Amino acid sequence: MAYNLLQGKKGIIFGALDEKSIAWKVAQRAREEGAEFVLTNAPLAMRMGEIKKLAEECQAQIIPADATSVEDLTNLFTQSQEILGGKIDFVLHSIGMSPNIRKGKSYGDLNYEWFQKTLDVSALSFHKVMHVAEKLDAMNEWGSILALSYIAAQRVFPDYTDMAQAKAMLESIARSYGQRFAKLKKVRVNTISQSPTKTTAGTGVGGFDAFYDYADKMSPLGNASAEDCANYCLTLFSDLTRMVTMQNLLHDGGFSSVGISEEIVAQMSK
Ligand SMILES: NC(=O)c1ccc[n+]([C@@H]2O[C@H](COP(=O)([O-])OP(=O)(O)OC[C@H]3O[C@@H](n4cnc5c(N)ncnc54)[C@H](O)[C@@H]3O)[C@@H](O)[C@H]2O)c1
Numbered sequence: 001m002a003y004n005l006l007q008g009k010k011g012i013i014f015g016a017l018d019e020k021s022i023a024w025k026v027a028q029r030a031r032e033e034g035a036e037f038v039l040t041n042a043p044l045a046m047r048m049g050e051i052k053k054l055a056e057e058c059q060a061q062i063i064p065a066d067a068t069s070v071e072d073l074t075n076l077f078t079q080s081q082e083i084l085g086g087k088i089d090f091v092l093h094s095i096g097m098s099p100n101i102r103k104g105k106s107y108g109d110l111n112y113e114w115f116q117k118t119l120d121v122s123a124l125s126f127h128k129v130m131h132v133a134e135k136l137d138a139m140n141e142w143g144s145i146l147a148l149s150y151i152a153a154q155r156v157f158p159d160y161t162d163m164a165q166a167k168a169m170l171e172s173i174a175r176s177y178g179q180r181f182a183k184l185k186k187v188r189v190n191t192i193s194q195s196p197t198k199t200t201a202g203t204g205v206g207g208f209d210a211f212y213d214y215a216d217k218m219s220p221l222g223n224a225s226a227e228d229c230a231n232y233c234l235t236l237f238s239d240l241t242r243m244v245t246m247q248n249l250l251h252d253g254g255f256s257s258v259g260i261s262e263e264i265v266a267q268m269s270k
Pocket of ligand 1: 068
C-alpha cells in the first residue's frame with residue numbers, strides 16, 4: 001500500500017545490484033511513495049546490467065560512481081541535482097564489501113591491505129558521501145541520510161571478520177556527521193541495523209545459512225525481510241521522523257533483545 005510519504009522528494013540510492021538487494025526494494029517502494037531519485041552503483045556493478053531494469057521501472061537515471069572516489073561522488077551529486085532539478089532530500093548508502101570475506105580469510109589471518117579496502121568501501125565511503133554533499137551544499141534542510149548496518153558492530157559473529165569493524169566505524173560516522181549535519185542544515189543521519197538478509201553481500205559471509213536460521217529462531221518476529229527494511233527506510237526519509245538522528249536503529253524482529261528463545265532451547269535439548 002502506498003501512503004504518498006515521499007511525494008515531491010528527491011533522492012540518491014546507492015547499492016541496487018540485483019532484485020535481492022535491499023536498495024532495490026527501497027527504490028521500488030520509494031517510487032511508489034512518490035519520490036524521484038537517481039540510482040548509482042560502482043562502475044563494475046553496472047556491467048551486470050541488472051540495474052537498468054530497475055531504472056526503467058522507477059523512471060530513474062543511473063549515474064555510475066565508485067563510493068570510495070570523492071571525484072566520482074562530486075560528479076554524482078552535481079549531476080543528480082541537475083537531473084532532479086534541485087537539492088537532495090534523501091540518500092541511501094547501501095554498500096558493503098570485504099575482500100577478506102570474499103577470499104575466505106579468517107579473523108586471525110586478515111590481509112591488511114584488504115582490511116583497509118573493507119573500511120574504505122563499507123564505512124569511509126559514508127563519510128565521503130556526506131563530505132561531498134556538504135561541500136556542494138547539495139542537501140535540502142530536513143533531509144535524511146541513511147546507511148545500513150549489522151549487529152556484528154556490537155557483538156561477535158566470527159565469520160563477519162573485518163566487516164564488524166567496518167560497521168562499527170559506519171555507525172560512529174553516522175553519529176559524528178549526524179551532529180555536524182544537524183547543526184549545518186537540520187539534516188538527520190542514521191543507520192539501520194538489519195536482520196540477516198539473503199542478498200549477494202549477505203550470502204557471501206561464511207556460515208550465512210546457519211546464522212540466518214539461528215537469527216530467525218531467536219527473533220520473536222522472525223528475521224526482517226528486505227521488503228520490511230525498505231519500508232523502515234521510507235519512514236526515515238519521510239517527514240514523520242524529522243527529529244530522529246545520530247541513531248543506530250535495530251530492525252531485527254527483536255533479535256537484539258533476546259537472550260535465548262524456546263525454539264533454540266528445544267533444538268539444544270534434542
Ligand atoms: N544482507 C544482509 O544480511 C545484511 C544485513 C545487515 C546489513 N546489510 C547491509 O546492507 C547493505 C546492502 O547490502 P545487500 O545485503 O543489499 O547486498 P548487495 O550485495 O545487494 O549490495 C551491496 C552493494 O554494494 C555495492 N558496492 C560495493 N562496492 C562499492 C563501491 N566501491 N562503490 C559503490 N557501491 C559499491 C555493490 O555493487 C552492491 O550493489 C550493506 O551495507 C550490507 O552490509 C546486509
